[in-house]
Amino acid sequence: MKRITSARISQLLFLVLFLVLFINTEYRGRDEINGAVNAFFRADPLVAAAYLLAAKAFTWLLLPAVLLLVATALLGRFFCGWICPLGTILDLLGGRFRRRGAPSLFTGNAKYWVLLPLLGAALAGINLAGLLDPLAILVRGLAFSLHPLLGDTTRGAWVGLYRVLGEGRDLLAPGYALIRDHVLPFRETAYPLAFLSALILAGVIGLEGCESRCWCRRLCPLGTLLGLAARFSPFNRRPEKLCADCRACSGLCPTSFDREILQKEECIFCMECAVRCPSARVRFLPGSPLAGEGPLLPQRRVLLGGVIGGLLAARFFRFRDPAAQARVLRPPGVRDEGAFLAACVRCGECMKVCLRSALYPAVLQSGVEGLYTPVLIPRLGYCEYNCTLCGQVCPTGAIPNLPVPAKKREVIGKAVFDRNHCLPFAKKINCIVCEEHCPIPAKAIRSRRVLDTDDQGRQVELLVPYVVDELCNGCGICENVCPVEGKAGIEVFAVKDRTPLREFQGPVPVEKGGDPYG
Ligand code: SF4
Numbered sequence: 001m002k003r004i005t006s007a008r009i010s011q012l013l014f015l016v017l018f019l020v021l022f023i024n025t026e027y028r029g030r031d032e033i034n035g036a037v038n039a040f041f042r043a044d045p046l047v048a049a050a051y052l053l054a055a056k057a058f059t060w061l062l063l064p065a066v067l068l069l070v071a072t073a074l075l076g077r078f079f080c081g082w083i084c085p086l087g088t089i090l091d092l093l094g095g096r097f098r099r100r101g102a103p104s105l106f107t108g109n110a111k112y113w114v115l116l117p118l119l120g121a122a123l124a125g126i127n128l129a130g131l132l133d134p135l136a137i138l139v140r141g142l143a144f145s146l147h148p149l150l151g152d153t154t155r156g157a158w159v160g161l162y163r164v165l166g167e168g169r170d171l172l173a174p175g176y177a178l179i180r181d182h183v184l185p186f187r188e189t190a191y192p193l194a195f196l197s198a199l200i201l202a203g204v205i206g207l208e209g210c211e212s213r214c215w216c217r218r219l220c221p222l223g224t225l226l227g228l229a230a231r232f233s234p235f236n237r238r239p240e241k242l243c244a245d246c247r248a249c250s251g252l253c254p255t256s257f258d259r260e261i262l263q264k265e266e267c268i269f270c271m272e273c274a275v276r277c278p279s280a281r282v283r284f285l286p287g288s289p290l291a292g293e294g295p296l297l298p299q300r301r302v303l304l305g306g307v308i309g310g311l312l313a314a315r316f317f318r319f320r321d322p323a324a325q326a327r328v329l330r331p332p333g334v335r336d337e338g339a340f341l342a343a344c345v346r347c348g349e350c351m352k353v354c355l356r357s358a359l360y361p362a363v364l365q366s367g368v369e370g371l372y373t374p375v376l377i378p379r380l381g382y383c384e385y386n387c388t389l390c391g392q393v394c395p396t397g398a399i400p401n402l403p404v405p406a407k408k409r410e411v412i413g414k415a416v417f418d419r420n421h422c423l424p425f426a427k428k429i430n431c432i433v434c435e436e437h438c439p440i441p442a443k444a445i446r447s448r449r450v451l452d453t454d455d456q457g458r459q460v461e462l463l464v465p466y467v468v469d470e471l472c473n474g475c476g477i478c479e480n481v482c483p484v485e486g487k488a489g490i491e492v493f494a495v496k497d498r499t500p501l502r503e504f505q506g507p508v509p510v511e512k513g514g515d516p517y518g
């Protein structure tokens, strides 16, 4: 019978933990999200390295990642064989593929040509690591595609069940309520890039058709980074070569024995060889380096080429369409676009958790550099005045975790009326929908009474709205609720100066007293 190794048990436990954290990265009736739902990202050394290089700063949020890197340098690349949820999924699904062998494009130094340009670009201030980070690929695939699909399908099936079972469906209601409240997404959202996200995840899994853990050993930039750290580990497998009388390891090992000698940086410490060796010869022991082990760093040509390639790519990726920039609204608390792009790992957590479906992954609004970063699209959703969930889940602090009173003052953009669409201007019809919905107690949208002439030449008394810039935080609710079909009569635009609204002092601009943001 096949023995279940400790590594396998650990993999399954971490996969369950990952999924529990994933489904709890969601509004479930509480304003605070408990538990470190972003723990996997905070322990991700690729995220930390790219942040460090791009932002030229350190955040204590990423301390777990530093600890993991140190642990890898001491013990080896155990993360990939014991913890990584994507690696576990590959192991679970990989056995179903008939293997054809790795394409020559992926062999040799390919993995360094993936990792080093990402680090080079980060050095130039462009943080693209999240695009290929395995955890981000997995979370985006689930959050933008599979989880919403599960929600839609289950809700649809529940409705369909009524047609089949009628009132009899009520017997199943407790079970459905349990799934709806604890597993399904809180709301139905269709994300742009959902198909691409699913395709990339499927592509990574599909590589199992080449060889076991093909993504892990040939491409994964996190795995490559951990592999580089693992070269420093004093732990080595003995014997380091395939035994001439057996060679079973070449079939058992998922990653490291595509040559005669163990590739230390690719060994994921899964222990398959130790547990299944027919002669019980295999040991992992601290001691002298492996015979024939290569240099600690990749060849100088690859190292320089990769980093310089990243620096050059960074220049190209910087290009943005200036017109699109005006509508790039970032989550609350983001004040500097450059600092935000350097810190965001494109994990999708903020978009998944957004209470009012306001945040979506950017396609090209912010250039290639901004791909998958969160943008607020007010026509589809708005920033809830009292909500701080995105800041709570952001693993890198790209969106600061602010207390509610401070968050209310953060400026996302400023609302501007479009006189060609807004009803009082364009059609001479009274409308105060935006004013009524504006959450700022002192109202950032107000109306003044004016006498005007309508299309038929009659004199009408109109309530003409205007925005009080000093009070508007750009939450987007006005644009969201505007009853005009298509393009709204009021739109929120990005502003360069995102200094928070000041704490209100001095004369109250309307009849009521107290804090106008209160
Ligand atoms: S190589 Fe990458 S995807 Fe594979 S187990 Fe390691 S970190 Fe996860």
Ligand code: SF4
Pocket: 343, 344, 345, 346, 347, 348, 349, 350, 351, 372, 373, 374, 393, 394, 395, 396, 397, 398, 399
């Ligand atoms: S801003 Fe959003 S996508 Fe970017 S790192 Fe934070 S949570 Fe992830």
